[in-house]
Amino acid sequence: xxxxxxxxxxxxxxxxxxxxxxxxxxxxxxxxxxxxxxxxxxxxxxxxxxxxxxxxxxxxxxxxxxxxxxxxxxxxxxxxxxxxxxxxxxxxxxxxxxxxxxxxxxxxxxxxxxxxxxxxxxxxxxxxxxxxxxxxxxxxxxxxxxxxxxxxxxxxxxxxxxxxxxxxxxxxxxxxxxxxxxxxxxxxxxxxxxxxxxxxxxxxxxxxxxxxxxxxxxxxxxxxxxxxxxxxxxxxxxxxxxxxxxxxxxxxxxxxxxxxxxxxxxxxxxxxxxxxxxxxxxxxxxxxxxxxxxxxxxxxxxxxxxxxxxxx
Numbered sequence: 001x002x003x004x005x006x007x008x009x010x011x012x013x014x015x016x017x018x019x020x021x022x023x024x025x026x027x028x029x030x031x032x033x034x035x036x037x038x039x040x041x042x043x044x045x046x047x048x049x050x051x052x053x054x055x056x057x058x059x060x061x062x063x064x065x066x067x068x069x070x071x072x073x074x075x076x077x078x079x080x081x082x083x084x085x086x087x088x089x090x091x092x093x094x095x096x097x098x099x100x101x102x103x104x105x106x107x108x109x110x111x112x113x114x115x116x117x118x119x120x121x122x123x124x125x126x127x128x129x130x131x132x133x134x135x136x137x138x139x140x141x142x143x144x145x146x147x148x149x150x151x152x153x154x155x156x157x158x159x160x161x162x163x164x165x166x167x168x169x170x171x172x173x174x175x176x177x178x179x180x181x182x183x184x185x186x187x188x189x190x191x192x193x194x195x196x197x198x199x200x201x202x203x204x205x206x207x208x209x210x211x212x213x214x215x216x217x218x219x220x221x222x223x224x225x226x227x228x229x230x231x232x233x234x235x236x237x238x239x240x241x242x243x244x245x246x247x248x249x250x251x252x253x254x255x256x257x258x259x260x261x262x263x264x265x266x267x268x269x270x271x272x273x274x275x276x277x278x279x280x281x282x283x284x285x286x287x288x289x290x291x292x293x294x295x296x297x298x299x300x301x302x303x304x305x306x307x308x309x310x311x312x
């Protein structure tokens with residue numbers, strides 16, 4: 001399409017009014033005026049079935065009466081508090097729920113505004129943990145190819161190993177156990193190549209979402225990678241922004257699709273708010289919580305950039 005025919009935010013297009021929003025596309029999208037369940041109703045009168053739940057967010061559907069009433073009731077009480085100075089009852093209740101349903105995996109919860117920020121907060125907290133316990137030389141993360149962990153992350157300290165994608169990468173002559181062992185060995189080799197004492201943790205999606213199309217790991221995989229992390233004193237970090245909060249049949253995805261191996265830190269979002277609130281969370285194990293708090297420390301997520309954190 002010639003450039004002069006591409007609708008821009010200021011020019012408008014057929015059936016779509018001019019928009020003053022800085023959109024993420026080169027054209028203004030259609031405007032939704034109402035929604036119910038999985039259906040969106042557009043300004044031009046069209047009815048659209050939202051089969052993906054808006055980037056895997058609207059898992060409860062739109063206009064759920066119980067959720068809407070809870071939001072209205074809360075607005076009648078208090079709409080905002082500054083979380084450095086005060087807390088509020090719904091935040092405390094949600095944190096308790098996330099901890100109580102974790103089978104002892106987590107003891108603290110930190111809040112964020114969405115998935116990318118939650119993952120950013122996870123990485124900052126992981127780095128802070130090692131600084132607090134006297135291991136500031138740990139600056140590297142290991143993740144997997146074909147995974148996405150948000151769009152706010154500086155990747156200079158990220159290194160990658162193969163995805164756990166048996167359908168595509170398991171060899172014809174390998175058993176599932178042999179494939180898992182090959183992946184475990186690759187991760188350990190990456191630890192050794194980087195220097196085990198420089199690695200903060202291994203980051204993985206329990207079930208990979210958008211980038212591979214809902215791919216779970218083979219049986220025993222998370223036990224294997226956790227053993228490598230434990231061997232070298234690093235953290236297992238799970239990104240459940242897309243796969244968590246009930247999507248795998250359990251509130252935390254690792255309870256059903258991750259060998260029931262609990263992470264040291266976990267990010268959640270999307271289904272946490274279900275499209276009714278912009279919210280994400282960082283779930284923290286007792287080990288990490290104790291390390292942060294041992295010397296009176298607190299979560300420094302509000303510090304957007306710390307020059308000393310990631311030397312090069």
